[in-house]
Amino acid sequence: MTEGLTHSTTLSDALVILGAAGIVIPVFHRFRITPVIGFILIGILVGPFGLGRLVPQAPWLYHVTITEPEALVPFAEFGIILLLFTIGLELSFNRLWTMRKLVFGLGALELLIIGALLAGVFTVSGQGTTAALALGFALALSSTAIVLPISGTSSPVGRAALSMLLFEDIAIVPMIFVLGALAPYAQADGWEGLVDTLWQGLVVVIALLVIGRLALPRLFAQAARTKSPELFLAASLLVVIGASLATAAVGLSPIVGALIAGLLIAETEYHGEVEGIIEPFKGMALGIFLITVGMSIDVMKVWDDIGAIAVAVVGVLVLKALVTSILLRLMGARRSTAAETGLLMASPSETTLIVLSAATAALLIDRETAQFWQIVTAIGLTVTPLLARLGRAVARRVEPAPEVSERQGGESPAIIVGAGRVGRLVADMLLVHGKPYVAIDTDADMVERARRKGYNATFGDAARSKALDRLGIETAPAVILTMDEPVLAQRLTAKLRKAHPQLPIIARARDLNHATVLYRMGASHAVPETLESSLQLSEAVLVDLGVAMGPVIASIHEKRDEFREQIRREANLGHTPKLRTGSAETG
Structure with a gap:
């Protein structure tokens, strides 16, 4: 019973x-709120x-209602593990090196100054030194999950926010490491056995780094060759859970292992695919964690302490906004950028809740104090979209936007879907004319061969929105579909056209009928292989018969344009094309 x-x-x-x-x-999602x-x-x-x-x-x-909140704890912990894993995925060494001045300059100053100031306030208010430092640096963190979707990463505000958030993500590693090491010995004097945990943890971390560098590329290459999303997911979860268990076995927090697993996979070419596959599970598990945070908030207690909570929320927001804005101005940012970024970064983070939980487990802060600052953090997260709107309004008031927006980072690359023979030929022609590109393919061996030959190729499934977002689909000048998979080409063309109405889509078609379908799906240009082979054959025959090259090329171009126009016309009418080259029907 x-x-x-x-x-x-x-x-x-x-x-x-x-x-x-x-x-x-x-x-x-409908209201574009996280x-x-x-x-x-x-x-x-x-x-x-x-x-x-x-x-x-x-x-x-x-x-x-939730009748057994404690039953959700294991799922909430798994959500935290997956969140820290995805943070690790974002911390590739290449990305950090590209933004090193902003990340280790602006980002480091922002976190250290805000954390130190908040810790000073907590020390004056009666907290112990370690508790004050834990609270100060926890509240100094800002929300990657909320801020980046609002700001993006291409605008001045987005780049400033990204640099600070990247450093915060890096700083989480030592924070969690130290708190995870303290937690098992918190019931004693707080330090007994800590040295053993630290050296054993260091050995495990080094072992994970060495084994991961050697084994992970091979593991994910094998998973990629199967083209099975299920196997890729299983490999990803195996790595996350295995690394988490390894660090937990020596007394560290399992989220230390999750972070290291993310860092290691970020150095492989499969990190984008892993991130896309893990995303739904991370979102759901993190959702459970956030629900448990909400369940721990006593609304009546909030009402009773509304004055203190309001002062705490306003104090944290104002301090963080002022420090961030001043730092940005000192580093040469425009007044509008400094004001908007400061307000956007003012709220605490979802990772603040994780650090508070770890500090509570280590008995650095008591549960009542932790719950108070959890409430402050939850309110801060809730008002972040409002702060973003306020920031934009303040930015317009303190300094009008420049009439011409300056382009950052050079020309965006065209995206070639398919790294095979046709994709590589398109890449060659783009390079001849100085146009940047990036190729994406689901065939790991094809990608590896292309990279060995010097092509800019990456592993990923273009049918997944996240994969194309990672390659910069929003600013790409064109997408070229080169794979010999007619059904996939049709689906991808329709999906791209719906999401990006103005994007030029040039697609390889198997024949004229397929080209017609691609035009109906929204392709800007569909190039049938049968038509091109017929035109090339005609060109070779005419040249061998003594016709001058100039008139031959002109007639070939004219015939190609004639066929394309007819295919488009037939596609618009919904007919199957009946096109002829000479007396022979093509298709």
């Missing part, structure tokens, strides 16, 4: 979580301090 009741409770809670995700994600805020609000609503309070008076509320 008890077992059946437990199963019923678990299923009821699972239904509430899935229902919350089904409501939160699409609704908040689901992070929605999950926290749902946790407050369905938790024991929200509607759960009313279950004795209204038993039917049992079915729309």
